[in-house]
Each structure stands twice: as C-alpha cells, then as structure tokens.
Amino acid sequence: MIFLSAAAPIGLLTGFLAWSAAGGASASLDRLAPISAQLMALRPLASATLRQTPRGEGLLAMPIFALTVGPGAVREPAIRVDGLSVSRRRAAALVSIDGAAAQWMSVGESQDGVTLRAVSASKAVFDTELGDKELGLGEQSASSAPAASASDSVEVSPTIVDRIPPGFRSPPPPASAKEQP
Incomplete structure (x- = not known):
C-alpha cells in the first residue's frame, strides 16, 4: 500500500527531472522558433488584405453558386x-x-x-x-443560349384544362363528419 501511494509522486518527479535534463521549456521553444517566424511573416499579408476590403464586401462580391438565369448569369460554354x-x-x-x-x-x-x-x-x-x-468521344455538351433577359416573355398555351377525369370518385367522408340536412 505504501508503494502505491508513493508511485504517482515518484513518477511525476522522475518525469520532471528527465524533462529538465533534456532542456526543459527552452528545448521546445527552440524547435518552434522557425515555425513562429514563418507565421509572423504571413500575418501582415492576411491582415492587410482584410483591412483593404470594407466590412462584408468580400461576402457580396463572390457568389457561392453561379447564376444560371437572369441578369449577370454565367453562360456555360458548348x-x-x-x-x-x-x-x-x-x-x-x-x-x-x-x-x-x-x-x-x-x-x-x-x-x-x-x-x-x-x-x-x-x-x-x-x-x-x-x-x-x-x-x-464525339459527344458535345448542351450548347447554352445567352441568358434570358427580363424583357423576354414566355407564352403558355392553355391546352391543359383543370377538370375532374371521367370515372373519378371522391373518397367517402370520414366517420366523424356530421351529416348535413
């Protein structure tokens, strides 16, 4: 029982002594110095870019999805x-x-x-x-026409009439429905 209670402090002390003998905190800082210098060199470029664009302009300047219809639409090449x-x-x-x-x-x-x-x-x-x-081989993508403008109108022919097809029977009313006189 005595050995178990002393094992944790002895292990921590041994680890600390080994870490100190290997150089301690200065050893890990020396390895990170070149990486830190590279990061510091990159920081001014990123912050300068952010300062040059007004707030929110970058989000509105580049759309997430390409427009396929309307003004400013992207035409797909054939x-x-x-x-x-x-x-x-x-x-x-x-x-x-x-x-x-x-x-x-x-x-x-x-x-x-x-x-x-x-x-x-x-x-x-x-x-x-x-x-x-x-x-x-030998295939062609669908050639795209120029984007339709707002002035173009599309005529819809009234060939389809809304009506109940012959032989259609509506479902019966629910059992909970009240009968009307």
Missing part, C-alpha cells in the same frame, strides 16, 4: 470532344469550345473558362463555372 490521347507521358483531349477550331488540351490545362480534369480511353472530364462535365 464543349465537343473530337479526340482523346492517353499515353505514359501525357493525357490530352482534342476539344472544341463554343464552336471554335478544335485544339489539344493536356490534363490541368485551362482554356476559355474550361479546365480539363481527367482523360480516359473513352471519355474526358471538364471543370466549368457551372460544375464538372463528363463527355465521351
């Missing part, structure tokens, strides 16, 4: 895959963007807002402002 090349050294796709002449794009290369992300033997994956597009 992409057509005319060829694919996969070798040990290079993966590329022969791509036509918005009907322009087809050009070879390597993986990671960007052109007219379209980035080639991946190429396989039968398909290519592109990153656009509206998300990823996966197209096979």
Whole structure:
C-alpha cells in the first residue's frame, strides 16, 4: 500500500527531472522558433488584405453558386470532344469550345473558362463555372443560349384544362363528419 501511494509522486518527479535534463521549456521553444517566424511573416499579408476590403464586401462580391438565369448569369460554354490521347507521358483531349477550331488540351490545362480534369480511353472530364462535365468521344455538351433577359416573355398555351377525369370518385367522408340536412 505504501508503494502505491508513493508511485504517482515518484513518477511525476522522475518525469520532471528527465524533462529538465533534456532542456526543459527552452528545448521546445527552440524547435518552434522557425515555425513562429514563418507565421509572423504571413500575418501582415492576411491582415492587410482584410483591412483593404470594407466590412462584408468580400461576402457580396463572390457568389457561392453561379447564376444560371437572369441578369449577370454565367453562360456555360458548348464543349465537343473530337479526340482523346492517353499515353505514359501525357493525357490530352482534342476539344472544341463554343464552336471554335478544335485544339489539344493536356490534363490541368485551362482554356476559355474550361479546365480539363481527367482523360480516359473513352471519355474526358471538364471543370466549368457551372460544375464538372463528363463527355465521351464525339459527344458535345448542351450548347447554352445567352441568358434570358427580363424583357423576354414566355407564352403558355392553355391546352391543359383543370377538370375532374371521367370515372373519378371522391373518397367517402370520414366517420366523424356530421351529416348535413
């Protein structure tokens, strides 16, 4: 019983002596000095950027989602895959963007807002402002028309009339409903 009550203080004392012999607090501070210097070098850049923009302007300047309709809408480019090349050294796709002449794009290369992300033997994956597009050889993404303006009107033809279909029977009233005379 005596040994158990003395074990914790002896262990703490032994650990403290070993820590002190290894250099104590100064040893850990010496290892952190280069990292602290790098962090201090980064701090002025981040704080200067925050000071230059008025409060809240950064949140309103960049939308989280791209607009697809209305004023300021993002137009998605029409992409057509005319060829694919996969070798040990290079993966590329022969791509036509918005009907322009087809050009070879390597993986990671960007052109007219379209980035080639991946190429396989039968398909290519592109990153656009509206998300990823996966197209096979010879396929074309849906060509996008210019964004519709507020002055454009859409006519709806009244071909569908709201009426009860023939043979429809409404459900019976609930048992708790009162009968009307």
